[in-house]
Amino acid sequence: xxxxxxxxxxxxxNGLNTMGxxxxxxxxxxxxxxxxxxxxxxxxxxxILVNSDKYAAKLMVVYPGWQxxxxxxxxxxxxxxxxxxxxxxxxxxxxxxxxLRLSPxxxxxxxxxxxxxFGSDNGMMLLEVSTHDDSSDCERKLESCKLxxxxx
Numbered sequence: 191x192x193x194x195x196x197x198x199x200x201x202x203x204n205g206l207n208t209m210g211x212x213x214x215x216x217x218x219x220x221x222x223x224x225x226x227x228x229x230x231x232x233x234x235x236x237x238i239l240v241n242s243d244k245y246a247a248k249l250m251v252v253y254p255g256w257q258x259x260x261x262x263x264x265x266x267x268x269x270x271x272x273x274x275x276x277x278x279x280x281x282x283x284x285x286x287x288x289x290l291r292l293s294p295x296x297x298x299x300x301x302x303x304x305x306x307x308f309g310s311d312n313g314m315m316l317l318e319v320s321t322h323d324d325s326s327d328c329e330r331k332l333e334s335c336k337l338x339x340x341x342x
Contacts, residue, residue, distance in 0.1 A: 226238055226239050226249075231258070231334065232256070232334045232335075233252055233253060233256040233257060233258045233259075233309075233334040234252045234253040234256060234258075235250075236248050236250050236251075237249040237251070238323075241323050242322065243322055244321070244322060245319070245320065245321060245322065246319070246321070246322055246323040247317070247319050247320075248317075248318040248323070249273070249317060249318075250270075250316040250318055251313070251314075251315050252275070252277060252308055252309065252314045252315075253310075253313060254312050254313040255311060255336055256310070256335070256336055257307055257308060257310075257334060257335060257336075259307060259331075259332060259333050259334045260280065260282075260305055260306070260307040260330065260331045261306070261307065261328050261331065262302075262303055262304055262305045262306065262329055262331075263302060263327045263328055264327055264329070265302060265321065265322075265324070265327045266302065266320050266321050266322070266327050267300070267301055267321050268318055268320040268321075269299045269300070269318070269320065270297070270298045270300070270308075270316045270317065270318050270319075271295070271296070271297045272295065272296045272297075272316055273294060273315040273317055274294060274315045275313045275315060276291070276293050276310065276311075276312065276314060277292045277308055277309055277311070277314040278290065278291055278292060278309055278310070279292055279298055279307070280305075280306065280307050280309075281300070282305035282306075283301070283303070283304040283305065292308070292316075307332070307334075311339070
């Protein structure tokens with residue numbers, strides 16, 4: 191952001207000092223994500239950035255050697271982007287099963303009523319963007335657990 195940039199008032203600039211900073215090159219606000227709700231899970235943690243009546247966004251941290259529950263949502267439609275690390279997503283929909291490798295930049299869209307779970311040998315962070323997140327809209331088939339690595 192240049193000194194003469196008028197897109198943001200001084201009050202807006204000062205208010206962001208507690209949540210983030212400005213990128214001098216682009217002029218965009220850069221947030222440090224210190225202000226979010228964190229939910230601890232066996233498999234890792236969810237950092238809830240927003241959950242409005244229309245949409246939600248989370249950072250999901252999958253701990254090394256863990257996988258999430260195999261679950262589905264009747265209403266929620268999700269898109270995931272792998273931010274860091276490498277892992278996998280298992281999918282089941284209409285009697286078809288698949289497993290996809292996830293690496294930074296990989297994007298996966300998960301429609302309603304699709305069974306899915308994530309896992310990682312070495313840890314991974316995902317960005318989840320979805321319709322509204324409601325805990326009552328989650329049906330689990332298998333609980334989260336440590337990964338079993340076969341010796342070959």
